[in-house]
Amino acid sequence: xxxxxxxxxxxxxxxxxxxxxxxxxxxxxxxxxxxxxxxxxxxxxxxxxxxxxxxxxxxxxxxxxxxxxxxxxxxxxxxxxxxxxxxxxxxxxxxxxxxxxxxxxxxxxxxxxxxxxxxxxxxxxxxxxxxxxxxxxxxxxxxxxxxxxxxxxxxxxxxxxxxxxxxxxxxxxxxxxxxxxxxxxxxxxxxxxxxxxxxxxxxxxxxxxxxxxxxxxxxxxxxxxxxxxxxxxxxxxxxxxxxxxxxxxxxxxxxxxxxxxxxxxxxxxxxxxxxxxxxxxxxxxxxxxxxxxxxxxxxxxxxxxxxxxxxxxxxxxxxxxxxxxxxxxxxxxxxxxxxxxxxxxxxxxxxxxxxxxxxxxxxxxxxxxxxxxxxxxxxxxxxxxxxxxxxxxxxxxxxxxxxxxxxxxxxxxxxxxxxxxxxxxxxxxxxxxxxxxxxxxxxxxxxxxxxxxxxxxxxxxxxxxxxxxxxxxxxxxxxxxxxx
Amino acid sequence: xxxxxxxxxxxxxxxxxxxxxxxxxxxxxxxxxxxxxxxxxxxxxxxxxxxxxxxxxxxxxxxxxxxxxxxxxxxxxxxxxxxxxxxxxxxxxxxxxxxxxxxxxxxxxxxxxxxxxxxxxxxxxxxxxxxxxxxxxxxxxxxxxxxxxxxxxxxxxxxxxxxxxxxxxxxxxxxxxxxxxxxxxxxxxxxxxxxxxxxxxxxxxxxxxxxxxxxxxxxxxxxxxxxxxxxxxxxxxxxxxxxxxxxxxxxxxxxxxxxxxxxxxxxxxxxxxxxxxxxxxxxxxxxxxxxxxxx
Numbered sequence: 001x002x003x004x005x006x007x008x009x010x011x012x013x014x015x016x017x018x019x020x021x022x023x024x025x026x027x028x029x030x031x032x033x034x035x036x037x038x039x040x041x042x043x044x045x046x047x048x049x050x051x052x053x054x055x056x057x058x059x060x061x062x063x064x065x066x067x068x069x070x071x072x073x074x075x076x077x078x079x080x081x082x083x084x085x086x087x088x089x090x091x092x093x094x095x096x097x098x099x100x101x102x103x104x105x106x107x108x109x110x111x112x113x114x115x116x117x118x119x120x121x122x123x124x125x126x127x128x129x130x131x132x133x134x135x136x137x138x139x140x141x142x143x144x145x146x147x148x149x150x151x152x153x154x155x156x157x158x159x160x161x162x163x164x165x166x167x168x169x170x171x172x173x174x175x176x177x178x179x180x181x182x183x184x185x186x187x188x189x190x191x192x193x194x195x196x197x198x199x200x201x202x203x204x205x206x207x208x209x210x211x212x213x214x215x216x217x218x219x220x221x222x223x224x225x226x227x228x229x230x231x232x233x234x235x236x237x238x239x240x241x242x243x244x245x246x247x248x249x250x251x252x253x254x255x256x257x258x259x260x261x262x263x264x265x266x267x268x269x270x271x272x273x274x275x276x277x278x279x280x281x282x283x284x285x286x287x288x289x290x291x292x293x294x295x296x297x298x299x300x301x302x303x304x305x306x307x308x309x310x311x312x313x314x315x316x317x318x319x320x321x322x323x324x325x326x327x328x329x330x331x332x333x334x335x336x337x338x339x340x341x342x343x344x345x346x347x348x349x350x351x352x353x354x355x356x357x358x359x360x361x362x363x364x365x366x367x368x369x370x371x372x373x374x375x376x377x378x379x380x381x382x383x384x385x386x387x388x389x390x391x392x393x394x395x396x397x398x399x400x401x402x403x404x405x406x407x408x409x410x411x412x413x414x415x416x417x418x419x420x421x422x423x424x425x426x427x428x429x430x431x432x433x434x435x436x437x438x439x440x441x442x443x444x445x446x447x448x449x450x451x452x453x454x455x456x457x458x459x460x461x462x463x464x465x466x467x468x469x470x471x472x473x474x475x476x477x478x479x480x481x482x483x484x
Numbered sequence: 485x486x487x488x489x490x491x492x493x494x495x496x497x498x499x500x501x502x503x504x505x506x507x508x509x510x511x512x513x514x515x516x517x518x519x520x521x522x523x524x525x526x527x528x529x530x531x532x533x534x535x536x537x538x539x540x541x542x543x544x545x546x547x548x549x550x551x552x553x554x555x556x557x558x559x560x561x562x563x564x565x566x567x568x569x570x571x572x573x574x575x576x577x578x579x580x581x582x583x584x585x586x587x588x589x590x591x592x593x594x595x596x597x598x599x600x601x602x603x604x605x606x607x608x609x610x611x612x613x614x615x616x617x618x619x620x621x622x623x624x625x626x627x628x629x630x631x632x633x634x635x636x637x638x639x640x641x642x643x644x645x646x647x648x649x650x651x652x653x654x655x656x657x658x659x660x661x662x663x664x665x666x667x668x669x670x671x672x673x674x675x676x677x678x679x680x681x682x683x684x685x686x687x688x689x690x691x692x693x694x695x696x697x698x699x700x701x702x703x704x705x706x707x708x709x710x711x712x713x714x715x716x717x718x719x720x721x722x723x724x725x726x727x728x729x730x731x732x733x734x735x736x737x738x739x740x741x742x743x744x745x746x747x748x749x750x751x752x753x754x755x756x757x758x759x760x761x762x763x764x765x766x767x768x769x770x771x772x773x774x775x776x777x778x779x
């Protein structure tokens with residue numbers, strides 16, 4: 001069930017009514033209802049994988065309690081590693097087995113040994129990387145004695161499977177979400193309105209920006225060998241906005257939906273394309289994953305406490321693991337490695353924490369220097385996305401080779417170019433709105449400051465009309481991050 | 485909560501008003517004239533896309549009701565046949581198009597599924613919710629109906645453009661308005677090339693349409709009516725352009741040993757019988773009706 005589907009438009013109002021009008025007076029019943037609806041939401045993709053989700057929930061719940069009750073450090077460690085190995089084992093089998101089998105066979109082939117690897121013909125359970133990381137953060141926190149194990153199974157299960165975040169995050173922490181699940185929620189008018197507004201903006205990003213850019217990005221990437229250098233650049237830019245609109249749009253809808261239910265989820269995006277350097281970009285892009293890797297991988301590895309080589313090693317590790325988390329393909333590893341490389345000058349000059357606040361705070365326009373920094377960071381990001389989008393390394397290399405050709409200086413041209421102008425204009429308007437709203441939590445968050453209701457509603461209606469008339473409804477484009 | 489519900493209701497009233505506008509627009513410009521519920525005495529039916537339309541005025545003279553509609557697909561035809569069978573029609577014979585393009589992937593997306601919903605019942609869907617979603621919500625809430633959106637958008641754009649700058653007709657539009665037989669050879673060729681590109685976008689046929697066609701064949705066997713496949717006439721220019729391109733609906737019929745009436749190249753040199761490269765005109769429709777229905 002996609003957030004931008006008629007099914008969800010039927011599903012959510014029903015859940016809203018059940019949540020606030022039928023079960024609100026009984027927290028246990030309300031949480032049970034949340035759990036059942038979350039399972040239903042997940043089963044709409046493939047009911048068979050519901051059992052995998054249930055098993056993962058039960059495993060972490062059970063090992064969490066066992067760790068808490070363990071009589072010795074050794075026993076605690078046993079339950080901890082059992083959970084980690086089984087969790088990562090499932091992820092490995094479903095997501096990475098074929099990649100390792102094929103890569104192993106390729107490596108042997110280079111040595112002249114031909115083998116036919118036994119590969120699994122299985123589909124990837126939607127959201128497996130997200131709920132596995134949910135569970136992992138929970139057991140790590142218990143193991144490190146940061147939190148107590150949750151005794152109430154339903155509450156724990158809701159923490160992992162809460163439907164707005166189940167399939168594509170944000171990756172929540174037990175310390176942030178569980179307390180909200182355990183206490184009664186009260187309806188707050190302002191928060192509910194803010195939730196609706198964020199859903200509206202998320203829909204705009206997904207249906208108007210991402211899905212329209214997807215049409216052109218797909219066309220250009222799929223026929224990259226026939227495109228001019230300038231068209232290839234345009235294709236990479238289309239993909240840059242596609243992935244941002246798609247994933248941040250999803251996150252906005254997830255956050256807005258949760259807020260309508262009185263639950264605050266972690267912020268996942270903070271205007272990343274206005275970043276002045278790559279370090280800032282990674283503090284603003286997929287924040288819940290970046291902070292997960294920071295807390296559960298980078299810091300345990302020593303973080304930035306050791307010598308320079310340790311910092312370099314740790315940075316490369318988290319970027320490569322982050323790339324690999326996205327998918328079992330060398331392209332994601334190169335994408336991760338490239339971002340680590342981008343990071344190096346900042347790390348080596350100790351300037352990776354220079355730009356902590358949003359650019360041009362309190363001003364409308366950035367300085368020339370800031371503008372140049374934003375443009376440079378954006379260009380580096382666009383370049384890295386080529387690896388993320390390409391089907392394999394050969395495709396990525398030939399795509400980049402195509403860009404750096406004499407045709408780079410020609411006017412972009414492809415079959416759908418005439419239709420692309422509307423999308424380019426809408427993307428520019430979108431960028432302008434995001435720029436104006438960059439000090440808020442999302443693009444149009446500051447609309448609540450517009451006192452005149454008619455103007456405010458007029459803008460909402462205009463966004464709705466734009467979604468209706470300019471949205472790509474013709475084809476059902478799944479959210480990119482569902483595959484991760 | 486009261487304040488929220490009140491605000492949401494007022495806002496939704498505006499959305500609803502827009503929805504009503506779209507609904508009325510859709511009713512007048514899109515759904516009108518699609519559904520035809522023939523007299524129950526009729527036993528023979530013709531199902532086709534726009535190729536069947538020129539036969540509209542003449543088929544009744546031979547006791548055949550023409551249920552063809554522009555862009556109809558096998559999905560739509562299957563729904564219509566099911567409707568007839570479930571509603572007490574004594575179906576005796578069904579003439580159905582098996583033109584080369586009918587299993588084209590373009591027909592899988594460009595069809596009348598939103599309109600032929602009026603021929604369905606709950607039995608055509610996996611469950612009641614699916615029926616409710618497709619036949620009720622999408623119909624009454626065109627905000628969830630992309631087809632209406634594109635038609636409405638085109639309508640508004642055309643009105644605005646007409647107002648701002650009355651449009652001069654393009655070469656192609658002028659050619660389309662001219663009698664096919666009077667067009668120059670290069671104009672004919674250009675139109676044919678464009679048509680081929682639309683109808684034959686890839687080499688692979690649509691599995692879903694093939695399945696729908698097989699369902700229709702199965703219906704004919706289980707309900708004991710005669711199925712007849714028709715290949716509609718084409719002009720020599722279009723025949724030359726499409727060459728051997730075909731998604732093979734004819735083969736499906738032949739494999740099932742069903743009668744095929746192949747008139748694809750019968751009138752190829754009689755361009756005066758055609759409206760354009762692959763559609764008969766009135767005169768052609770009259771002649772062709774006589775040929776296939778009075779056998």
